[in-house]
Amino acid sequence: MSTDSLLHTPLYSFHEDAGGKMVPFAGYAMPLQYADGIMAEHRHVREHAGLFDVSHMGQVRLLARSGGVEETALALERLVPADILSLKNGRQRYTQFTNAQGGILDDLMVARLDDALILVVNAACKAQDIELLQNELGECLVEPLEERALLALQGPEAELALATLAPDVKEMAFMDVRELDVDGASCVISRSGYTGEDGFEISVPAMDASRIARALLKHPSVKPIGLGARDSLRLEAGLCLYGADIDENTTPVEAALEWSIQKTRRKGGKREGGFPGADVILGQLENGVTHRRVGLLPEGRAPVRHDAPLYADATFEDSIGRVTSGAFGPTLEAPVAMGYVAVSHAAPDTALFAELRGRAVPATVKALPFVPARFKR
């Protein structure tokens, strides 16, 4: 497949040198995997530490023209259901941009760093997100951080490896954000990720990205990891992929993301509602939903994948939903999936059936995550 017309991240030559198999992803040439392959890369992250290039994601700095962080936070709250005002300096929170129907336009991380908010959004949505911010938040400066790369270092030995370049990361807890010097480059580091493991995301000036990636790879714990393992890791961790598990037609409540909507934004809260689709979303929080995102463990070894229909019965008469993500979980050594099912079938341990090549594969609803999170709280 030709990758000539695709955008390159600042780490493109790093991937080529490391033997990355480059594929198109959201308009970028990105490494699907390196020589070891997806299974080995996945396991390496769970056991040691893996380095991911996620520079295709959007990084945006948001700052009220008045310079006040409160005004910036209150402005962003008009677009997302999370409590941004209470976000302390040096902390990060997960939320979603919603539409008037309560659907999800994108999911994102919001960090407070002094007077500004730093947003990390999905690659495929970033142009649309930036336009939304510019159109809706007239009181804010919206600054896409195009000259910055984003690295993720994930796994139980991530701290050990990153601390050799930035010792202060040892003091950070899960979802902490700090501006730190890494090998002479001014970086913004958060202790977070997309694997269910302890780890960091490192926003680094583009010109320093390759050097820092190579420095991290020198650590014996660290190997480069492609998008293939990133997907299987996040699936085992029960984390949503935008465009598959969540989209404009799913609300945060249907997606089982209500933990990301703090009390202050709910009914009776100090700043109740005030974001697009609040009537729908707050109504669902009160009255429930018809379908919910759940984890699914299919029987046997055959992976049940995206779009597989789900039924209450093995004769495919009682349709109850569909799979939104499915793959083989290298850590579980079994197929794993997520999907939406009718709430009547959403309780853990409920037995249901997935249609696979015309056959009924028994599957069990399972509480997420499949692999326990190992964040440093």
Place this chain on the structure above:
Amino acid sequence: MSLYFTKEHEWLRVEGDAAVVGITKHAAEELGELVFVESRDAGTEVTAGESVAVVESVKAASDIYAPVDGVVLEGNAALAEDPARVSSDPEGEGWILKFRITNADQLAGLMDADAYAAFVG
């Protein structure tokens, strides 16, 4: 000649009126480590180009197509326990299925080892 190759990166070894089918080394490298392999049931009649088996990596499922018309005799039972065998020895222990050829004339349309090597480049 008893060994044939297809544009879909399968090999076919003819033994009498039967054939053993697998994927080529090139295909195995492209697919990565396999986690699941399933052939259609013994006795299934297939025409050339129809799916006779599916091989799955972590990321994706890929069909294996019948190179010529035939009837499925058996899938490689060892792959149920150890699908990675296809990745490690695709042209030997990692064979995928055996089937009876019902239209041997179609073999003439397949490639030999040299033609396949040129095809892969």
